[in-house]
Amino acid sequence: MAQMYYDNDADPSIISGTRVAIIGYGSQGHAHALNLSDSGVKVRVALRPGSSSGDKAWASGLEVLSVPEAVKWADLIMFLAPDTVQKEIYENEVAPHLRPGQTLGFAHGFNIRFGEIVPPEDVAVIMIAPKGPGHLVRRTYEEGGGVPSLVAVANDPQGNGHALALSYAWGIGSTKAGVLDTTFAEETETDLFGEQVVLCGGLSELIVAGFTTLVEAGYQPESAYFECLHEMKLIVDLLYENGLAGMWFSVSETAEYGGLTRGPRIVNEATRAEMRRILAEIQDGSFARELIDEMAAGRPRFNQLRQQAKDQSVEQVGATLRTMMPFLSTKSKLTEVSGG
Numbered sequence: 086m087a088q089m090y091y092d093n094d095a096d097p098s099i100i101s102g103t104r105v106a107i108i109g110y111g112s113q114g115h116a117h118a119l120n121l122s123d124s125g126v127k128v129r130v131a132l133r134p135g136s137s138s139g140d141k142a143w144a145s146g147l148e149v150l151s152v153p154e155a156v157k158w159a160d161l162i163m164f165l166a167p168d169t170v171q172k173e174i175y176e177n178e179v180a181p182h183l184r185p186g187q188t189l190g191f192a193h194g195f196n197i198r199f200g201e202i203v204p205p206e207d208v209a210v211i212m213i214a215p216k217g218p219g220h221l222v223r224r225t226y227e228e229g230g231g232v233p234s235l236v237a238v239a240n241d242p243q244g245n246g247h248a249l250a251l252s253y254a255w256g257i258g259s260t261k262a263g264v265l266d267t268t269f270a271e272e273t274e275t276d277l278f279g280e281q282v283v284l285c286g287g288l289s290e291l292i293v294a295g296f297t298t299l300v301e302a303g304y305q306p307e308s309a310y311f312e313c314l315h316e317m318k319l320i321v322d323l324l325y326e327n328g329l330a331g332m333w334f335s336v337s338e339t340a341e342y343g344g345l346t347r348g349p350r351i352v353n354e355a356t357r358a359e360m361r362r363i364l365a366e367i368q369d370g371s372f373a374r375e376l377i378d379e380m381a382a383g384r385p386r387f388n389q390l391r392q393q394a395k396d397q398s399v400e401q402v403g404a405t406l407r408t409m410m411p412f413l414s415t416k417s418k419l420t421e422v423s424g425g
């Protein structure tokens with residue numbers, strides 16, 4: 086059994102005595118800044134001039150500085166801007182102002198694992214990587230819970246990196262759910278694999294393929310939407326609360342027999358072989374190179390794929406159906422914080 090850490094294993098006084106600069110106020114940035122602030126931590130948000138997120142941070146009672154000002158002020162500088170802009174921010178706005186004894190923090194190991202950011206030896210490098218979307222990091226904290234995190238230390242000149250990471254994890258609520266030791270390499274590779282194959286890529290393709298199959302066979306799009314997308318959340322809630330057994334317990338025996346016999350025909354040996362190829366592309370750095378090059382080229386393929394995803398009929402049908410479910414809108418104020 087892996088070593089897990091909970092509330093009693095963290096020392097809150099460490100993060101309470103640390104000045105934390107949060108670079109970025111998007112999905113993770115707003116959640117870390119607000120959770121830490123509510124936990125009694127001294128926080129400043131660091132943004133570029135004219136940032137669209139600045140007003141939201143000020144409106145939430147947080148002080149906003151430029152990145153260089155925040156680096157000068159902080160003990161811990163947490164990178165919560167998108168992965169592919171972190172290198173530029175680091176080189177132009179962080180590195181010139183870094184002092185020995187400061188700590189750089191990451192919520193994902195991408196730039197350290199793939200050598201995009203190479204900090205000096207006299208600066209600590211830690212990771213606190215929540216295993217959940219930022220908006221849920223905030224929501225679960227407000228509800229009295231938390232999202233699990235992985236912590237890692239890549240460089241530890243003062244020997245307190247792990248205790249600081251654990252204390253930070255306490256500040257964002259993660260020690261309520263469980264914190265696990267990892268390495269930058271393990272977090273980066275498993276996180277990229279999970280989001281590509283299971284959580285984001287695999288799941289969305291499964292939903293769309295199921296929806297499209299039903300609609301092309303002549304069934305009502307609304308029925309296909311409820312079946313393949315809306316009900317997904319209700320099934321996943323059962324998985325979240327009680328694992329696969331909780332889901333099998335609650336569904337009918339008909340669903341259980343049908344799922345156990347037909348599921349392996351959908352996720353089969355060919356699917357598993359593709360999963361292994363995707364993992365190899367992550368491990369050998371070719372996915373990272375592809376992503377960095379795509380962003381540097383102005384995102385031509387990314388923008389096209391985003392537009393195609395938005396234009397799918399499952400999205401049009403869903404948008405209409407969700408207007409009739411006002412109870413959803415109280416939970417989904419995502420654009421207010423992400424600017425999306």
Ligand SMILES: NC(=O)C1=CN([C@@H]2O[C@H](COP(=O)(O)OP(=O)(O)OC[C@H]3O[C@@H](n4cnc5c(N)ncnc54)[C@H](OP(=O)(O)O)[C@@H]3O)[C@@H](O)[C@H]2O)C=CC1
Pocket residue numbers: 108109110111112113114131132133135136137138139152164165166167168170174192193214215216217218219220423424
């Ligand atoms: N999204 C998630 O839930 C998860 C993310 N992570 C990791 O957390 C990190 C942050 O990801 P995420 O929260 O999705 O990021 P977002 O895309 O939500 O970050 C957007 C924020 O970054 C700011 N930003 C963009 N460019 C710059 C810049 N050049 N200088 C300063 N600020 C800038 C934006 O400001 P502006 O308004 O100026 O554009 C905005 O406030 C990544 O390392 C990611 O892998 C880890 C776990 C889950």
Ligand SMILES: CC[C@](O)(C(C)=O)C(=O)O
Pocket residue numbers: 215216217218219276279280284285
């Ligand atoms: C699953 C996607 C994720 O890794 C996350 C929310 O954990 C991300 O990078 O956003």
Ligand SMILES: [Mg+2]
Pocket residue numbers: 215216217276280
């Ligand atoms: Mg993740």
Ligand SMILES: [Mg+2]
Pocket residue numbers: 193276277280
């Ligand atoms: Mg990720």
